[in-house]
Amino acid sequence: MESDGVAELVTQALAALRAVTDPDDPDEYVPLLWRAAADGAAALPLGLELIGSADPVEREAGCDLLHDTCNQHEAVRAGTATALVALAQRETEGRVLRSLARAIEMTCDPRAVPVLVTLAGHPDAEVREEVARSFAEVVTGLPDGPDIHTLIGLTQDPDPHVRDWATFTLGVQAEVDSPAIRAALWERTADEHVETRTEAIRALACRHDPRAVPLLAELLDNPGGAHVLTFGAAQITDLPEPLPALPEYEPGDDWVTDAVNACNPARRARLDAWAWELVSTLHRLRPDLDAAVSMERFGWGRFVGVAAAFGTSGYDVEALLARADGSPTYAAELVATDLPRTLPDSPPGPRPQ
Incomplete structure (x- = not known):
């Protein structure tokens, strides 16, 4: 794609972003940026230029463009991480910080961790929620690493959506175990937020924690709580026989069959x-x-x-x-x-x- 074509796509994306009335429905913005990012050589300088703009909308789009470019072109990740670390030191707009958290995760660069650790203390719950999502690709794998300590703290956040994502990232995506992690997950099994509680139960089951078994059985007893990930958790509990509710589900569903087989x-x-x-x-x-x-x-x-x-x-x-x-x-x-x-x-x- 010619660089002029990439610039035109970014211009259209910016117009679409400015026209968005519902942040959860970005309309044409997302696919336009993705197409622009396909040409990494042209998209990278445009993204770097945008994050230096005085306009927060342009800085947000710049972060999103860099996210998509890193997703499609591994070679640009290190340079992008350097630019985003610098932006994090001066950025104050919540909407930009949310996009920055997403983008720096996609660099898969260890320098993302201290940036996310700092942003975890932001007063805006939406920023903290994005941080809880964004540790997944840069997790250190160290049970006592700063990322794990931060995620444990976010599982106790006053906002339920932050707790939910932190519990999922810590419990499933981090693939690390320790007494402190299990204690944090166990605490969330009593969470009043249903999704957070469910994530905590599944995460303990992934760690073969016997305390999860009756709670997992309770989820399976309630058809409303029987998510495909719940069946996945049931597969790895190492039980001598299937959980009582499993045979009650439709055997034609692959995840039910897999869970029953795994418990045999x-x-x-x-x-x-x-x-x-x-x-x-x-x-x-x-x-x-x-x-x-x-x-x-x-x-x-x-x-x-x-x-x-x-x-x-x-x-x-x-x-x-x-x-x-x-x-x-x-x-x-x-x-x-x-x-x-x-x-x-x-x-x-x-x-x-």
Whole structure:
């Protein structure tokens, strides 16, 4: 796209933003900026110019344009983070700070953490809510990191929407565990805000905390509280049998079937045995793949990963076995066939037997 075309899209987006009467319904603004950001080389300087404007509407649009550009072009993230850190030190408008929080998250840069930690103390609840959402891509993974301490504090925010997002980000997206985190989540299981309470229960279930089991059963007993994420939490509780309400749901729904299957100890053991046989066979057939079985920390599924050089994120064990009609040996043969013997950039050499 020509730079003039990108500038025109941004001009149209600004006009659309100024015409917005409902902030939750930005109309044409969002798709226009996304299209403009597709040309990273032209969008980046425009975004940087806009965040230097005296007009808060233009600074907001500049942050949003940088967010979309970082989303589509990894190469611009470091420079964008530098500019947004500088903007955070001087910005006072709430609407701009909300967009800034979103944009700096998308840089995936560790410098975002202290910016978000500072913004978590902002008097505007909408800014704090955006901060609670925006830690997800920059979380340190340290149980006692400043991001985790801040999220724990936000789970106690007076605004229910802030508590809800902080509980979700801390409990599910952060994928980190500690007594302090569990204590914060347990406190929220008594929250008067239904969504916050539900997120806390699911997050404790993800950590295999036995206190979550009766609360999770209570959610499943109430059809109004049975969200797809609730079924996902039920999958990883390591119970010896399904929660009582699970069989009452429509068995045709995949998430119900998955939850019932995951709570079946015989099926869990069988799947583990299949996964072991599959990866053992792969090691015999293709030792160059360096295959291994893994499982999400806060998930149920088993995955077979192969050497990163092969450019694949791996295979879901259940899906692979379904493709192989339940035969681990055939599943291993399918993987061996899927992947090349010699990588394109590798020097020629003997093929593994």
